[in-house]
Amino acid sequence: xxxxxxxxxxxxxxxxxxxxxxxxxxxxxxxxxxxxxxxxxxxxxxxxxxxxxxxxxxxxxxxxxxxxxxxxxxxxxxxxxxxxxxxxxxxxxxxxxxxxxxxxxxxxxxxxxxxxxxxxxxxxxxxxxxxxxxxxxxxxxxxxxxxxxxxxxxxxxxxxxxxxxxxxxxxxxxxxxxxxxxxxxxxxxxxxxxxxxxxxxxxxxxxxxxxxxxxxxxxxxxxxxxxxxxxxxxxxxxxxxxxxxxxxxxxxxxxxxxxxxxxxxxxxxxxxxxxxxxxxxxxxxxxxxxxxxxxxxxxxxxxxxxxxxxxxxxxxxxxxxxxxxxxxxxxxxxxxxxxxxxxxxxxxxxxxxxxxxxxxxxxxxxxxxxxxxxxxxxxxxxxxxxxxxxxxxxxxxxxxxxxxxxxxxxxxxxxxxxxxxxxxxxxxxxxxxxxxxxxxxxxxxxxxxxxxxxxxxxxxxxxxxxxxxxxxxxxxxxxxxxxxxxxxxxxxxxxxxxxxxxxxxxxxxxxxxxxxxxxxxxxxxxxxxxxxxxxxxxxxxxxxxxxxxxxxxxxxxxxxxxxxxxxxxxxxxxxxxxxxxxxxxxxxxxxxxxxxxxxxxxxxxxxxxxxxxxxxxxxxxxxxxxxxxxxxxxxxxxxxxxxxxxxxxxxxxxxxxxxxxxxxxxxxxxxxxxxxxxxxxxxxxxxxxxxxxxxxxxxxxxxxxxxxxxxxxxxxxxxxxxxxxxxxxxxxxxxxxxxxxxxxxxxxxxxxxxxxxxxxxxxxxxxxxxxxxxxxxxxxxxxxxxxxxxxxxxxxxxxxxxxxxxxxxxxxxxxxxxxxxx
RNA sequence: GCCGAUGUGGCGAAAUUGGUAGACGCACCAGACUCAAAAUCUGGCGUGGUUCACCCCACGUGCCGGUUCGACUCCGGCCAUCGGCACCA
Numbered sequence: 073x074x075x076x077x078x079x080x081x082x083x084x085x086x087x088x089x090x091x092x093x094x095x096x097x098x099x100x101x102x103x104x105x106x107x108x109x110x111x112x113x114x115x116x117x118x119x120x121x122x123x124x125x126x127x128x129x130x131x132x133x134x135x136x137x138x139x140x141x142x143x144x145x146x147x148x149x150x151x152x153x154x155x156x157x158x159x160x161x162x163x164x165x166x167x168x169x170x171x172x173x174x175x176x177x178x179x180x181x182x183x184x185x186x187x188x189x190x191x192x193x194x195x196x197x198x199x200x201x202x203x204x205x206x207x208x209x210x211x212x213x214x215x216x217x218x219x220x221x222x223x224x225x226x227x228x229x230x231x232x233x234x235x236x237x238x239x240x241x242x243x244x245x246x247x248x249x250x251x252x253x254x255x256x257x258x259x260x261x262x263x264x265x266x267x268x269x270x271x272x273x274x275x276x277x278x279x280x281x282x283x284x285x286x287x288x289x290x291x292x293x294x295x296x297x298x299x300x301x302x303x304x305x306x307x308x309x310x311x312x313x314x315x316x317x318x319x320x321x322x323x324x325x326x327x328x329x330x331x332x333x334x335x336x337x338x339x340x341x342x343x344x345x346x347x348x349x350x351x352x353x354x355x356x357x358x359x360x361x362x363x364x365x366x367x368x369x370x371x372x373x374x375x376x377x378x379x380x381x382x383x384x385x386x387x388x389x390x391x392x393x394x395x396x397x398x399x400x401x402x403x404x405x406x407x408x409x410x411x412x413x414x415x416x417x418x419x420x421x422x423x424x425x426x427x428x429x430x431x432x433x434x435x436x437x438x439x440x441x442x443x444x445x446x447x448x449x450x451x452x453x454x455x456x457x458x459x460x461x462x463x464x465x466x467x468x469x470x471x472x473x474x475x476x477x478x479x480x481x482x483x484x485x486x487x488x489x490x491x492x493x494x495x496x497x498x499x500x501x502x503x504x505x506x507x508x509x510x511x512x513x514x515x516x517x518x519x520x521x522x523x524x525x526x527x528x529x530x531x532x533x534x535x536x537x538x539x540x541x542x543x544x545x546x547x548x549x550x551x552x553x554x555x556x557x558x559x560x561x562x563x564x565x566x567x568x569x570x571x572x573x574x575x576x577x578x579x580x581x582x583x584x585x586x587x588x589x590x591x592x593x594x595x596x597x598x599x600x601x602x603x604x605x606x607x608x609x610x611x612x613x614x615x616x617x618x619x620x621x622x623x624x625x626x627x628x629x630x631x632x633x634x635x636x637x638x639x640x641x642x643x644x645x646x647x648x649x650x651x652x653x654x655x656x657x658x659x660x661x662x663x664x665x666x667x668x669x670x671x672x673x674x675x676x677x678x679x680x681x682x683x684x685x686x687x688x689x690x691x692x693x694x695x696x697x698x699x700x701x702x703x704x705x706x707x708x709x710x711x712x713x714x715x716x717x718x719x720x721x722x723x724x725x726x727x728x729x730x731x732x733x734x735x736x737x738x739x740x741x742x743x744x745x746x747x748x749x750x751x752x753x754x755x756x757x758x759x760x761x762x763x764x765x766x767x768x769x770x771x772x773x774x775x776x777x778x779x780x781x782x783x784x785x786x787x788x789x790x791x792x793x794x795x796x797x798x799x800x801x802x803x804x805x806x807x808x809x810x811x812x813x814x815x816x817x818x819x820x821x822x823x824x825x826x827x828x829x830x831x832x833x834x835x836x837x838x839x840x841x842x843x844x845x846x847x848x849x850x851x852x853x854x855x856x857x858x859x860x861x862x863x864x865x866x867x868x869x870x871x872x873x874x875x876x877x878x879x880x881x882x883x884x885x886x887x888x889x890x891x892x893x894x
Numbered sequence: 895g896c897c898g899a900u901g902u903g904g905c906g907a908a909a910u911u912g913g914u915a916g917a918c919g920c921a922c923c924a925g926a927c928u929c930a931a932a933a934u935c936u937g938g939c940g941u942g943g944u945u946c947a948c949c950c951c952a953c954g955u956g957c958c959g960g961u962u963c964g965a966c967u968c969c970g971g972c973c974a975u976c977g978g979c980a981c982c983a
């Protein structure tokens with residue numbers, strides 16, 4: 073029996089306990105049904121769920137439940153991105169053990185997720201900080217190493233002093249650390265990299281295959297990869313026989329306008345290129361450049377500086393001899409580290425030449441050319457460029473490069489902005505990089521049978537200035553797997569983004585202790601059909617995962633090219649106009665919502681007001697509104713629980729108008745809700761339909777004596793099924809109280825009859841010259857001629873037509889008639 | 895500077911192929927129920943004009959222009975907000 077009023081706490085507790093015991097949402101590896109893989113970005117176990125999590129996982133859960141009801145074999149897993157600095161910082165600050173801290177948080181948050189009613193297959197739970205997972209992260213690292221995709225090199229890398237570790241390029245946001253927001257400096261260190269640049273072109277090109285991704289994310293990735301097509305041109309140094317300076321340019325069409333050349337302060341040949349009399353000034357300049365922070369140096373606002381080296385180069389096109397300068401607006405790690413300067417046609421060169429009084433030569437002109445101003449139009453015509461005069465700039469670019477190739481001082485070159493992924497971290501709480509250093513054999517990967525390389529427990533977290541892992545008295549000692557001699561273990565751990573770049577593959581075979589995953593299983597379940605998470609991973613996680621997928625494909629471990637077929641980036645959860653955050657004090661604790669209104673209310677509300685991709689504004693009034701709606705639905709069922717028939721039966725042709733109208737409303741509701749879910753998961757309109765349909769049912773029952781209980785049963789049970797993916801606890805409670813044998817969540821999705829999914833009458837709009845003059849209630853599906861006749865003879869239209877000539881009449885079936893008169 | 899997204903009532907928003915702009919909700923107002931309140935149910939709710947009122951008329955989807963019988967929707971040109979990239983040669 074249903075209670076008269078709705079008590080969410082009791083109902084949700086009851087089903088929480090039942091589902092806890094049965095784990096009813098196992099994905100079946102052997103099912104013959106088509107598979108559907110619904111995936112949420114897994115959480116970092118920071119302590120408690122926040123509303124962003126609630127939104128993310130509710131959306132994915134409704135998708136998973138909808139697809140299951142539609143007959144798919146659904147995989148909807150969950151896990152924990154559980155390595156990373158917060159655990160280590162807790163250890164440093166409160167003396168906690170990072171592992172205990174992390175596992176405690178996981179236990180708490182797991183319970184919160186279960187209270188949210190997620191249809192997750194908990195048998196496949198993955199925890200990246202546990203050895204049964206990171207063993208395989210290490211194993212994958214070794215496969216990449218063998219394939220030449222993991223390597224160690226000394227390079228200027230990003231260093232965060234506060235986090236005391238290096239960072240990947242992707243983790244430096246506006247010159248600051250992505251985690252702690254402190255300024256990042258450059259350090260020259262020997263570090264491990266993954267060769268993502270081998271895949272630059274494929275990562276860019278395959279964005280076109282990702283038709284289920286938003287343009288925003290694809291554009292961000294494309295910007296980040298930063299492809300540019302140009303040429304390398306080589307210039308001979310006048311003073312030094314045999315020395316050449318190659319430059320990279322996308323504007324080969326401007327070579328006749330070169331008046332100087334700039335090298336970066338870190339340029340490799342810079343000392344050779346400096347004359348003794350300039351040496352002191354050049355060295356001073358370089359020292360100064362080193363002191364500047366990345367932020368200062370990359371600021372476009374800054375006034376450009378530089379000093380001449382004293383040497384010169386010969387422009388092979390013109391034979392002109394021009395000076396070589398050092399200036400920090402040339403970047404050592406892009407192109408060749410040297411830039412040809414064409415002041416008249418490049419803003420930066422223009423500023424620089426003005427400041428130091430360097431000559432300018434105009435070589436491009438056009439209608440919009442203004443004398444004395446830098447002219448960067450790429451459609452202009454060449455002048456002062458010998459045989460290339462009169463050509464359009466974009467054509468000349470190719471011709472001039474070809475000319476340079478023929479003469480042996482140039483080549484075409486495609487350049488990418490993307491850099492290799494720096495993956496080593498000087499921190500404790502991560503997967504140890506499985507490498508040992510042997511005095512004889514150098515850096516050697518650990519023998520695969522010796523994996524995992526376990527994190528040592530005998531460490532001191534309070535140590536300053538180095539990784540806690542270094543304080544272990546035992547960890548470093550190792551035997552070289554090649555020669556058997558004494559060796560030293562690598563103490564760096566991996567970037568957590570390595571762990572998270574393959575977790576969604578592990579779900580396909582989460583408990584396998586022989587392999588990272590079975591090839592057949594990973595090929596069966598992946599690619600992910602729908603991935604849902606925050607936009608903040610547009611570059612980081614999503615780019616890394618795409619790279620790892622392609623790399624593992626090339627290692628022969630799987631057979632697909634892209635990991636995520638469809639991607640939904642959900643908007644933020646706001647309150648009072650800004651993002652919920654502890655510092656602003658505008659957070660809402662999911663536990664409080666569970667306690668006061670129940671998880672079903674939280675789920676309904678978080679889906680209700682905005683489409684998933686847009687930001688969502690949390691309001692207390694909105695939550696209450698949703699709670700009231702759930703009560704309103706519940707009351708319908710509790711009121712008629714004795715009349716509702718699970719085996720309802722009626723003959724549509726014999727129904728009264730009122731009954732048949734409700735049947736039609738029911739079919740319309742099924743159709744619209746199904747379409748709205750399938751069309752980009754527009755849950756906000758889905759919920760509007762729930763309300764509309766519920767309002768229709770309330771209208772229907774207004775007169776008790778006219779109720780046909782078979783028709784009412786049909787409508788109510790349909791509503792219950794339609795609402796069941798969102799209000800999971802209430803739907804289950806009602807259905808089981810009505811005597812349903814199975815769980816409502818195991819019942820197939822409702823079908824609709826297209827002939828019944830429309831109203832019996834329509835409102836015909838009558839326009840004269842495009843202005844609405846009348847609205848007529850008429851039978852649906854009348855012929856065009858009949859509609860025309862009805863419209864012209866309508867009394868209100870008559871006065872507008874009278875005395876005028878009808879030029880034409882436009883009929884839109886079932887909608888409108890427009891009479892055009894003169 | 896380049897690229898992407900967005901722009902509709904007091905607020906969140908809706909609107910197959912161009913075809914009733916504002917569905918659904920929040921807030922607000924009124925009525926019913928009640929001794930009263932809450933809850934619940936019913937109705938109203940873009941702006942301006944006109945009217946005792948019903949009606950009716952004009953305007954209205956960031957701005958300007960165009961195509962069309964008809965434009966939130968298509969085209970051209972702007973503006974604003976948010977986000978990404980950026981001394982990348």
